[in-house]
Amino acid sequence: MFLREIGWTGFRNLETCAIELDGGFNVFEGDNGQGKTNLLEAVYWLATLRPLRATRLQELIRFGERRCAVTGRIVLDGLEHRLEARIEEGERQCLRELKACRPAEYFGALAVVLFTPDDVGLVRGPPGDRRRYLDRAVFTGRPAHLADVLAYQRALAARNELLRTSEDVALHASFEAALAGPARRLLTARATYLERLTPFFVDAFRGITGLEAPPGLSYRPSLAPGAEDALAEQWAAERERDRERGFTGKGPHADDFGLALGERSARLYASQGQQRALVLALKIAEIRLLEAFFGLTPVLLLDDVSSELDAERNARLFELLHGFRGQVLITTTEARHVQTPDAAREFRVEAGRVTRVQASPSAATVDVS
Amino acid sequence: MASATDPIRRLVLAFSRLPGIGEKTATRLTFFVLNGPPEVARELSAALADVRERVRFCSVCCNLTEADPCRFCADPRRDDRLVCVVESVPSLLAIERTGEFRGRYHVLHGVISPLDGVGPEQLRLKELVARVALGVDEVIVATNPSVEGEATALYIQRLMRPLGVRMTRIASGVSVGSDLEYADQATLGRALSARREM
Numbered sequence: 140m141f142l143r144e145i146g147w148t149g150f151r152n153l154e155t156c157a158i159e160l161d162g163g164f165n166v167f168e169g170d171n172g173q174g175k176t177n178l179l180e181a182v183y184w185l186a187t188l189r190p191l192r193a194t195r196l197q198e199l200i201r202f203g204e205r206r207c208a209v210t211g212r213i214v215l216d217g218l219e220h221r222l223e224a225r226i227e228e229g230e231r232q233c234l235r236e237l238k239a240c241r242p243a244e245y246f247g248a249l250a251v252v253l254f255t256p257d258d259v260g261l262v263r264g265p266p267g268d269r270r271r272y273l274d275r276a277v278f279t280g281r282p283a284h285l286a287d288v289l290a291y292q293r294a295l296a297a298r299n300e301l302l303r304t305s306e307d308v309a310l311h312a313s314f315e316a317a318l319a320g321p322a323r324r325l326l327t328a329r330a331t332y333l334e335r336l337t338p339f340f341v342d343a344f345r346g347i348t349g350l351e352a353p354p355g356l357s358y359r360p361s362l363a364p365g366a367e368d369a370l371a372e373q374w375a376a377e378r379e380r381d382r383e384r385g386f387t388g389k390g391p392h393a394d395d396f397g398l399a400l401g402e403r404s405a406r407l408y409a410s411q412g413q414q415r416a417l418v419l420a421l422k423i424a425e426i427r428l429l430e431a432f433f434g435l436t437p438v439l440l441l442d443d444v445s446s447e448l449d450a451e452r453n454a455r456l457f458e459l460l461h462g463f464r465g466q467v468l469i470t471t472t473e474a475r476h477v478q479t480p481d482a483a484r485e486f487r488v489e490a491g492r493v494t495r496v497q498a499s500p501s502a503a504t505v506d507v508s
Numbered sequence: 509m510a511s512a513t514d515p516i517r518r519l520v521l522a523f524s525r526l527p528g529i530g531e532k533t534a535t536r537l538t539f540f541v542l543n544g545p546p547e548v549a550r551e552l553s554a555a556l557a558d559v560r561e562r563v564r565f566c567s568v569c570c571n572l573t574e575a576d577p578c579r580f581c582a583d584p585r586r587d588d589r590l591v592c593v594v595e596s597v598p599s600l601l602a603i604e605r606t607g608e609f610r611g612r613y614h615v616l617h618g619v620i621s622p623l624d625g626v627g628p629e630q631l632r633l634k635e636l637v638a639r640v641a642l643g644v645d646e647v648i649v650a651t652n653p654s655v656e657g658e659a660t661a662l663y664i665q666r667l668m669r670p671l672g673v674r675m676t677r678i679a680s681g682v683s684v685g686s687d688l689e690y691a692d693q694a695t696l697g698r699a700l701s702a703r704r705e706m
Contacts, residue, residue, distance in 0.1 A: 243692050286694035293623075294655040300622035309666040310620065310628060317659035324701075 140215045140250065140436050141466035142182065149200055149207035150184075151177035152491040157210070160466070161484035166477055167470045168496075169488030175470035178493060179253065179440045182468060185209045185224050186251040186438070187275075188233055188242055196226050213249050220248040243282070250279050250429065250437035254422045254444055261421070262405050262414040266395035273396060274325075276425050277332045280433050284328055291321035291391060298374075299386045315374040318390070319367040325391045326360065333358050333396060335432065339424035346423075346459050347416045347452055352401030354417060359397055361389040415448055423459060436465035444469070445476040454478065516542070568639070570615045570632040572597050580604075580613055587611045589645040593636065593664060595619050595652060603650060611648075614639065619651055619660040628663060637667055646674040653680040 146157030152174050169175050180191040180199075190199050200207045208225035222245070223234040233245040261268055278284045298314045305311065337356050344354045362373045373389065374381075381387050398405040398417050405417055422439075429435040439460075445453050457478040460467060471477050474485060485496040516538060523534035541549050565571070566578035573579070580586065580600075590611030594600045600613050616631045640647060649664055651657035665675050681699035682691050691699070 281693075281697075283693040283697035286692075290655055294659070297622045297655060297659070304622065305627065307628070309663060313620070313659045313663035313666065314622070316662045317655055320658065321655075 140213065140248075140438065142211055142249070142438055142468075143214050143219065144212040145182060145185065145209065146211075147181050147207070147209045149204035150181050150209055151199060151201060153177055153181065153201070153493065154491045156493055158486065158493055158495065160468070161482070162214070162466055164460075164479045164483035165466070165468045165486065166474055166479055166483050167468065167486045167488050167493070168472070168474045169470075170472060173488045174491045174493070175488045176255070176442055177491075178488060179255075179442050179468060179470060181209045182211075182438070182440060183251060183253055185211045185222055186249040188224055188231060188245065191253070191255075196231060197229060200226060211249065215248055222248055246282055250435055251440055252279075252422050252425050252429075252437045253440040253442070254419060255442040256444070256446070258418045258422075259411075259415050261418050262398055262409060266393075269396055270392070270394065273329055273332070276336075277328050279425075279437070280332075280429055280435070281328055284325075287321045287324045287328070291318070291325055294318040294321060295387055295390065295392060302378075302382050302387070303385060311378055312371070312375060315371045315378075316367070318374065319370040322370055322391050323367045326364065326394075329391070329394075329396075330358055330364075332428075336421075336424050336428050339427040339431070340420055343423040343427070343459070344416060344420035347420055347455050348413075349451075349455070351413070351416075352403075354405070354420065355397075355399035355401075357397050357399070359395045360391075361393040412449060412452065416452055419444070419448075419456065426463070426465070430464075439463065439465060439467045441467065441469040443471060445471055565632075569613050570617065570635055571600060571613060572615075585610070589643075590648070591636075591639065591644050591646070592648040592650050594650050595657065595660075599650065599652075616651070616660070619654075619656040620663060621656045631660075633664070633667065636664070637671070640668060640671050640673055644673055646676060648676050648678065650678045 141162040142160050143162075144157055144159050146155075147153050148155040167175050167178060176191075183189070183191045184199065190196065193199055206225060206227050208223060210221070210223045213220045213222060221234075221236050223237070224245075225232050225234075233240060233242060235245050235248065261272055274284065274288055278288075294314065294317050298311075298318055301311055301314055333356050340356055341353055344351070362370055365373075370390075374387070377387075377389060387393075398409075398421075400409055400413060400417075405414065409417060426437055426439060429437055444456070448456060453476075461480060469477055469479070470488075487494050487496050519538045519541070520531065520534045523529055523537045524531050526534075529537070541552065562574050563572050564574075564576065566573045566576055566581055568577045568581040571578040571580060575582070587610055591614050592603060592609060592611055593614045593616060594603065595616055595618065597615060600615055603609050603613075614632070614636050616633065616636075618626055618631050620626060620628055620631065636647075647664070647668060649661040651660050661677055668675055679702070680695075681702060682688060682696060688696065
């Protein structure tokens with residue numbers, strides 16, 4: 140799978156344009172604040188229909204514009220697919236093969252794995268960030284996960300409402316049982332995912348860091364694992380305490396997963412550099428897992444990673460990346476920071492304008508695409 | 509500004525309160541009624557008044573009907589020992605169209621939904637318990653496979669427990685006659701995990 144062409148109009152600070160990408164490495168060079176991350180966000184938006192940083196869709200639209208659109212031509216198994224994700228009158232719209240469709244029909248042609256400097260917070264940040272990361276990663280390989288997450292959230296909101304408004308024991312038990320169905324499916328999907336991910340994760344971490352303590356990944360459920368009945372029983376046992384709290388205290392929405400270095404918790408003991416390496420190893424493992432289990436090679440988006448790693452880890456990262464068969468889009472403030480293969484396609488990003496840099500070894504000339 | 513009793517604005521407002529109708533459509537409907545032949549308006553208003561006047565709940569199954577009991581409850585060829593519980597009249601009609609079911613119905617008129625402020629007391633559950641207590645062999649719960657539909661089914665199961673009646677729940681999965689490739693991932697995933705021995 141690779142993006143052959145991507146175009147945008149009215150998106151963030153980017154000037155309307157379409158660029159042709161290489162199926163391997165693509166480097167976007169530019170100073171800070173010129174639009175490099177916006178460009179990666181455009182790819183991310185096209186793939187996931189979610190903004191990367193914005194909390195409201197409106198923020199994706201270029202100042203002074205009323206709509207925005209990102210279009211892409213994706214090559215998958217030798218066939219070209221066309222995707223378009225736009226915001227029209229504040230509403231998200233998606234088109235596949237030039238026809239409007241539901242999000243469920245949209246996904247599947249383009250999968251991305253993204254690494255930004257912000258991701259380093261995953262190790263030490265709040266559990267909610269790790270849960271969201273995990274559910275998103277599970278969703279890439281298992282689209283039905285989204286329906287389970289939504290059903291669980293709805294059932295959870297219903298139970299929380301009941302905690303405040305009802306003393307009917309039979310009613311509580313019914314909603315606890317209804318909550319257990321999606322909860323069980325969520326828990327199984329998350330646990331299976333982490334179990335499959337672990338060997339790839341260990342490999343990738345060793346690849347980046349050399350011989351450091353083996354890293355670990357463990358799911359930390361707030362409810363004892365069990366069948367649906369067992370989950371419902373635990374909620375019943377918590378009912379009085381939950382009523383005092385005013386919300387459901389335990390369940391997949393309160394779970395976490397921990398990263399470890401050897402026997403020690405990474406959250407407590409990992410250095411900045413180790414945290415970066417852990418998160419990067421997670422992302423690389425995510426890709427390897429998609430390849431191994433689903434035959435899917437996602438597009439890797441790397442936002443200014445070199446600035447985050449020391450020289451040695453940086454060199455190892457690029458060694459790893461050279462072994463990656465898929466497409467890579469990488470941003471950097473200076474092209475010499477990234478050790479890409481000679482065939483890499485280079486672009487320059489300046490004040491929202493993206494232009495191709497000709498790969499001539501002598502005088503680099505600029506080609507306006 | 510026109511007064512609140514301006515008849516045009518009043519009708520636009522009335523139409524726009526209907527589900528699926530926004531202000532634009534409401535305006536279009538209003539001017540259709542206004543510009544069309546007078547019979548259209550007369551027939552519409554008579555039908556609207558009539559439907560509230562003459563339709564009521566069936567005293568047995570709570571279906572909406574003009575005659576009481578409704579045609580499903582009055583039909584002597586149907587099996588009294590089998591009751592299918594549905595959320596709404598459209599659900600009842602959908603099951604009826606299959607031609608597969610020859611028992612009786614019970615219409616709840618909703619599902620328990622704490623988020624919408626709907627509790628068990630707002631549904632026709634007391635009527636169901638009273639009916640089943642009189643002697644029924646099996647209760648089929650055919651509420652939708654939504655969170656609220658499932659919870660309502662489980663609640664009914666609890667209500668029925670003291671009565672010792674056989675309880676069944678309709679299956680959910682891939683729809684017959686459609687290709688697997690068109691089923692959405694959630695449905696297909698559920699159908700796979702609920703597969704049966706053969």
